[in-house]
Amino acid sequence: MGGLVLGLCLKKYASDVRFDIYESAAKLTEVGAGVALSPRIWTIMQELGLEEELVKVTGAVDRAGSDLLFRKGDEAKVIDIVRFHQLHMFHRSMLQRILAEKLDATDRIHFSKRLTSYSEPTSPTEPIVLNFKDGTTATCDIVIGSDGIRSSVRRTMFANLSDESERHGRIEEASRFRAMVEPIWSGHVTYRGLVPASDLSEELRQFASTPQILCGKDRHIVLYPVSGGELVNVVSSVYTLGSGTVYDGPWVETTTSEKVAKLCEGFIPNGVALIKSMREPLCWALHTVPKLTTYIKGRSALIGDAAHAMVPFQGAGLGQAIEDGFVLANILAHSSVALANVSEALKIYDDVRRPFSQTVQQGSECTGELYQLRRAGWENISVEDSAAGRYPPELLSDFEKDAKAQMEWQYDPGASIKGDIAKVLSMLETLSAQ
Missing domain, CATH: 3.30.9.30 (D-Amino Acid Oxidase; Chain A, domain 2)
Incomplete structure (x- = not known):
């Protein structure tokens, strides 16, 4: 999904950039069910001209989205706690279908191509070589790993980082890099x-x-x-x-x-x-995915689950992949970016996206703790006492406050994706001046 959005954004903002999508499956299929997009992510859907079609498939009465109600549901009678607004909810396959149709790049999607590794070039303009499980290879100027939680791009990137650290005698650092390869x-x-x-x-x-x-x-x-x-x-x-x-x-x-x-x-x-x-x-x-020390190395970068696979308790994993693609495409489309300095441009992607997405990654874990009454004062309430209603009533208010704090980033106008793009463009102007 992150790769499809990146392709769509490149098609809109950087039509002169040739991209190819290598898909391990024999066709585009999705295992999963529902997904939800917050107002922050909906801005990107609007920017890509997808709002009208997506509104139709939601079946929502209000085009602004649906409400989501948090309730305490393990007692005899349900208790409403807090409500959030403007969420757009889809069957995952429908969203993917619309993205693929809008991309309309069947000649650029190569199926049954599972990446095993890639070679790091020795010069700033030498092609990167992609190695696939079927024994074939391909070349590119930039490799973007949108290949999921078991990412081969991440494996190659951090194996190379570890090897470099070992060669310089930084054994502990090499071990830390190795620990970032496998999911937990x-x-x-x-x-x-x-x-x-x-x-x-x-x-x-x-x-x-x-x-x-x-x-x-x-x-x-x-x-x-x-x-x-x-x-x-x-x-x-x-x-x-x-x-x-x-x-x-x-x-x-x-x-x-x-x-x-x-x-x-x-x-x-x-x-x-x-x-x-x-x-x-x-x-x-x-x-x-463990908290990575970088999303980039040279002319390679990680997006989506390859970079920051997270628990789904803020409904934010897909949205963060979409943001990655949106920001990265805006960087690659900028007039100051060329093959000779693209590795420097990717550092801007890392500087902007890694802290934000990792904050969301951590916040998703905290929100899961809240859903399951393991924080905000609920830690010592047992399963039996929770079910029987034996807890201080003010804990419900504490839950509401914590939930609002955890979800604030999805609604705060001061933390909009457009603000991030403005920051990126400012940083790119500095790059062009170098």
Whole structure:
């Protein structure tokens, strides 16, 4: 998805830049269900001329987006806590389809091409060589790794950084670079699935028409309609004490709605009923990328999950990939950037995007703690006491304050993506003056 947005942005802002997309799959397919775009990301969709078509596929009554309601859902009676506005929610495959259609670059998308490594050139203008699993190669001036959490670009980049540190005797630094190659388990296991609205009773359809997060101790449920209300996206997450360890089992596997419902016993009946209605739910062990010391090296750069794969609890992972592509395309389109200085230009991308996206990455973990009542004063409230309502009522107010603080960046006009672009352009003027 980050690569498609980068391609779209290059097509709009840098039509003279030739790009090729190497896709490991035999065709564009998506494993997943719903995605949500915040107002900050929606600005980019508007900039790319996608607003009208995207509004149509949401099925939302208000083109400004839908509300998302945070509720305490592990008691006998649900308690509304805080509401957020202007979120646009999609089935992931619909969003990808629209991006691919608008890109209209079938001659530039090469399928069944899984990258294994790339060679670092010895001169500023020598081509980079891409090595693929099928034994073929290709060349480019810049390589952008939008190849996911198990990124081969990240592996090559940090292996090279580690090797260079070892050659200079910086053994501890080399070890730190090596530790940034492999993803780490977050401690969360998430169960995701879709429910056809036609399968539901009228009561459940009405309940599921409100995008909401049902919060509970060490567990939470997210649900919202997608595909114009024809489907309901249902996600249940459970926390264990495994964070930072190696996950014992497949990262993704099929499960049953009955098993998932068992994990959510004690939640309000409508929430559990929607989980039981999921068709062929998938179990995901949520992994993240360590906090990287850089997103760039020479003429290579990382975007999206390759750079900052995060837990999904702010609904921000896809949005951050979109921001990466948007900012990077604006840099590459600038008149001051040429092959001879593109490595310096990529440093601007790293300076702007890495601190911001890593702050969102950390914030997503904090928001997950909040959903599961593991922060903001809830730490010592047990599962039993939470379910029985045995907790100080002011903790609900503390939850509301914390939630607003965690989500503020998505709404703050002073932290808009346009402000970031203005900063980038100013930095590029300095580059052109050098």
